[in-house]
Amino acid sequence: MTRKVKAKIIDEKGLKRTVTRLAHEILERNRGIEKLAIVGIRTRGVFLAQRIIKEIERIEGSTLPLGILDITLYRDDFRQKLKQPVVQQSEIPFDIDEKNIVLIDDVLYTGRTTRAALEALMAFGRPERIQLAVLVDRGHRELPIKPDYVGKNIPTSIGEEIQVKMKEVDGEDCVLLVESPENAKGDDE
Amino acid sequence: MSFERKHLLGLEDVSAEEITHILDTAETFKEILQRPIPKVPTLRGKTIVNLFYEASTRTRFSFELAEKRLSADTLNFSTSASAVKKGESLRDTAQNIEAMKVDMVVIRHSAAGAPHYLAQCIKGSVINAGDGCHEHPTQALLDMLTIRDNYKDFKGLRVAIVGDILHSRVARSNIYGLTTMGAEVALCAPQTLIPYEAEKWNVRLLNDVDEAIGFADIVMALRIQMERQTQNFFPTLREYHNFFGITRERLDRANKKVTIMHPGPINRGIELDSDLADDEHHSVILNQVTNGVAIRMAVLYLLSGETQE
Secondary structure: OOOOEEEEEEOHHHHHHHHHHHHHHHHHHHOOOOOEEEEEEOOHHHHHHHHHHHHHHHHHOOOOOEEEEOOHHHOOOOOOOOOOOOOOOOEOOOOOOOOEEEEEEEEEOOOHHHHHHHHHHHOOOOOOEEEEEEEEEOOOOOOOOOOOEEEEEOOOOOOEEEEEEOHHHHOOOEEEEEEOOOOOOOOOO | OOOOOOOEOOOOOOOHHHHHHHHHHHHHHHHHHOOOOOOOOOOOOOEEEEEEOOOOOHHHHHHHHHHHHOOOEEEEEEHHHOHHHHOOOHHHHHHHHHHOOOOEEEEEEOOOOHHHHHHHHOOOEEEEEEEOOOEOHHHHHHHHHHHHHHOOOOOOOEEEEEOOOOOOHHHHHHHHHHHHOOOEEEEEOOHHHOOHHHHHOOOEEEOOHHHHHHHOOEEEEOOOOHHHOOOOOOOOHHHHHHHHOEOHHHHHHHOOOOEEEOOOOOOEOOOEOHHHHOOOOOEOHHHHHHHHHHHHHHHHHHHOOOOOO
């Protein structure tokens, strides 16, 4: 589906710089990498998480554990959706008890994905702390959720959406402001 | 791919893509069942009735556990403790279920076609948990999931189904499912326990169990259904065992790796040697049971997708 692009907000170099800054902020806030683990939300949150881990590895010299979360089964719009989203596996290959988890998503919008991710994560144990890092915060929150690390704040109006493209799936790195399809609420949250 | 079905009544008309999709979805649920808290909120607020007109432990427990792991509300019905004892018809029971706004019904019934009839009577989804001598689709799906755990591909895989094919809904669903997926299926049983329709199926018919073991990568032993042996299909159980029992001796003679499956409950020492059933080198019978919960979660999840009009 091609949508009308209104502006390119972050380009490839910009994305790289943003990832670097997020990595530094995460390290600063947590005073290093002890007990730290990164969990990406499928799909693009996972690639973002991998890049942040790579960046932290470059800075600190060691690799943080990566977890992958699929939140399909925890969505609150399950009953309203007509067709079944394909569920994929979550992979949390480490014990999350007592860990400081940084949850990573590409776009923060209503906050409903984050809520679902928190619930999904709790099924794996009891982390000491969970922080939230997002590439873009586009506003319009419907739940009391606030990110700890933000790549860029992009206040959007109704009728606009954010499209994050990443090389791993989309062939290029950038963040676009696009027009949303008519009468449809975005699902890219 | 998207899954468009509302009911799962049998595997006869289910495509290879759909079967693969169900198996893939079940893999996700297998992972969930390994978690410290093996429960997801997906079917919260949905009501599911388990209508078991026939005895069952495995299937009923497996469905009930799957429903609970998905956070659905469940109602259990068994004929001995319900209005059926007072002579209520399936149609009336269905209408009452409908009036209680139930979202899904899991039904086992001694009459073939009962789930199909129910699907016409009610608005919710219907899952066939075994109808007479017709189909038992979730059993075949969990068998296929277990096979896929042990073998990469169904294409060219050789499966011998040995035992009471005539009365077996498990056999029918497996024959439909496995041949759709590209496996080669052979049936082995006394002539009296092979149904006429077998000629229409794309299967080999073997009379000799040694030949069947020689042919197969996987041997699926079926239960001799004592409760359905009203005519004399074979002279004695002992003779059946001598001619068609899966024994250690026969496996040793075949001298190759054979995986043993059985849908349960097992008549130990009749269709299958007791020690073979417990031998982890051959038997995947308990894996079948574990996979059953994941398959049923996948089916419940996939069928619950469409909003009700």
